[in-house]
Amino acid sequence: MAGYREHISVSGLLGFIYGSVGIFLFGFSVEQAILGWCLCWLAGMLPDLDSKTGRPVREIFGLLAIAVPVLLIRRIANWMPSPERLILTLGILYVVIRYGGAALLGKFAVHRGMFHSIPAMLIAAGAAFLVYDCELSARCFMAGAVGSGFLSHLVLDEMYSVTWSGLGLKLNSAAGSAIKMGGKNLYANLFTYALLALVAYGMAVEIGYLPMINFSEGPDRIRQAMEPIRQLN
Numbered sequence: 001m002a003g004y005r006e007h008i009s010v011s012g013l014l015g016f017i018y019g020s021v022g023i024f025l026f027g028f029s030v031e032q033a034i035l036g037w038c039l040c041w042l043a044g045m046l047p048d049l050d051s052k053t054g055r056p057v058r059e060i061f062g063l064l065a066i067a068v069p070v071l072l073i074r075r076i077a078n079w080m081p082s083p084e085r086l087i088l089t090l091g092i093l094y095v096v097i098r099y100g101g102a103a104l105l106g107k108f109a110v111h112r113g114m115f116h117s118i119p120a121m122l123i124a125a126g127a128a129f130l131v132y133d134c135e136l137s138a139r140c141f142m143a144g145a146v147g148s149g150f151l152s153h154l155v156l157d158e159m160y161s162v163t164w165s166g167l168g169l170k171l172n173s174a175a176g177s178a179i180k181m182g183g184k185n186l187y188a189n190l191f192t193y194a195l196l197a198l199v200a201y202g203m204a205v206e207i208g209y210l211p212m213i214n215f216s217e218g219p220d221r222i223r224q225a226m227e228p229i230r231q232l233n
């Protein structure tokens, strides 16, 4: 299994290349490229949020707790009537992610479970798209940065499950546990795919492909649908 240092080195380098490609081939600004670089670098550590081993995980949670409110700042600012409420909301978000998220994952997450999977990568990239409120091309760029960093982690973990034994290449027990579409736990799989569907729906709403569900209309819709049955009776 690749260690923390290998992951941050690879995703950091990949993020630098990703940002440079963004500037020179796609015309993104230097600030956007630096943000993409940072997101790619951070995303290269995300799958190991499921491991319960001390300091690196605490550091990843600390970084994530800062990154999410910072990315959300434009979106939240639109909803907040006063700067004090904005600051308080960002503070609460930090505490919830930093301590609540860590406690929750410490209880439920299994190392090399669904955090190390292709659907988890898509969720992370989609979440970046949703929280970053900007023009479509920049949102895709940030989502791509997170997806690339996340994927670099999965690929590196798989590469470390191959060892040279002298007679040839040998796969250890961890092989195939990083790049996968589903794990052994049915509930974890269902939860992951439900979350992926929710993120995909959110993206479709943001782009304008699908309408937003208005839950307050729910009871009226049900009453309308039941009307013909009531008339029959």
Ligand SMILES: [Zn+2]
Pocket (backbone or CB within 6 Å): 047, 048, 116, 153, 157
């Ligand atoms: Zn890993």
